[in-house]
Amino acid sequence: MNMGIVIGRITATRKDENLVGFKILITQPIDVQENATGQALITVDMAGAGIGEKVIYVSGSMASRATQNKDAPVDAAIVGIIDTIDVEMKFGGKD
Amino acid sequence: MNMGIVIGRITATRKDENLVGFKILITQPIDVQENATGQALITVDMAGAGIGEKVIYVSGSMASRATQNKDAPVDAAIVGIIDTIDVEMKFGGKD
Amino acid sequence: MNMGIVIGRITATRKDENLVGFKILITQPIDVQENATGQALITVDMAGAGIGEKVIYVSGSMASRATQNKDAPVDAAIVGIIDTIDVEMKFGGKD
């Protein structure tokens, strides 16, 4: 899974019927220093996330499982709200 | 899922029989500022998308699910037409 | 799915028994301008492709589905021969 921050939402009136009823949010991936990293993606919210919240999202076919609808064509889903990111070891290499 | 814009179509007379009947479109991934990002890909259209429309597409095995044909060898499918992309928070980092 | 061009073949005498009998081709990914992009990959041919032909290939678990052998450990398969790539809209950004 990866860390992200919710930055917006998508409106799509015409969509797959198995996407109807889901809250569709834009999530910006972040690194452990909470900096943006890479492209924002479209996620289905399964954790009650709001704008500005740090979240855990899951990618690929397991995201569909999170929706509890086997027919939902979903490849990214928010599955948790992050309370704290605790980096206990700074690591850049072996020595 | 990701955002894209439909820029063209592919014609392929000889193809897997489980691809017959699908509209096969070229989709250019876009970011939240609606700029092109990365390579265009081949998508099966399940949302009635037209050239120039902004779409949501799903990747991987979940794309096949969208086609409602379990034997369709599809790894990218358009599952929605985007009305609006609302970025409510500009985010580059923590501070 | 993505676009590619068949540039060669792989010979492998010792291999998984569920790969026996398949034609194993080297496919170079191409973009919509038909330029090479990224690394060539190994694909199972399910469309009767020949050297120099432009093809559609599917990646991931859906590639295995294309082989119609559920035990085939295949993650990339050619599923169509491209007749034409029609880019009807040149797109770089919103501006």
Next chain:
Amino acid sequence: MNMGIVIGRITATRKDENLVGFKILITQPIDVQENATGQALITVDMAGAGIGEKVIYVSGSMASRATQNKDAPVDAAIVGIIDTIDVEMKFGGKD
């Protein structure tokens, strides 16, 4: 699978019920020289890993399988603790 080193943990009170009870660790991918490479990711620990330990992690839908909970929306899981990385051949190219 890939190599990583456990560098921290994530606390998330609000999360998918199928994630409850798992230890959720931050894993930094490493290369064979044990240098950090790419972004840290969120992994479910299935091997009793501790901070600073080198681990094997699996990605994608197979990570969910490691959790022995078919409904766990997990796409990365630690499945082993590395004792030794033995590179027996230095390889940069054919030359």
Next chain:
Amino acid sequence: MNMGIVIGRITATRKDENLVGFKILITQPIDVQENATGQALITVDMAGAGIGEKVIYVSGSMASRATQNKDAPVDAAIVGIIDTIDVEMKFGGKD
């Protein structure tokens, strides 16, 4: 699937019980010119590969299928030993 060369092995005493008994090798991805490309990864050997051999490996959930153990949390497996890589067409673009 992709091409690689086996460069080493991983020892992991504490691991998922469904990984016990597999030979776990380090595989360096190579391109068609047999140059190293990208990061080495951890693969389960299903083809009797040795150090220095060129191999075909499969990624994702299909790698697990190659192990013939549905519970094996494996996302990369060696499924063939390459005899020859025949690039019959040099391709850089349409020009």
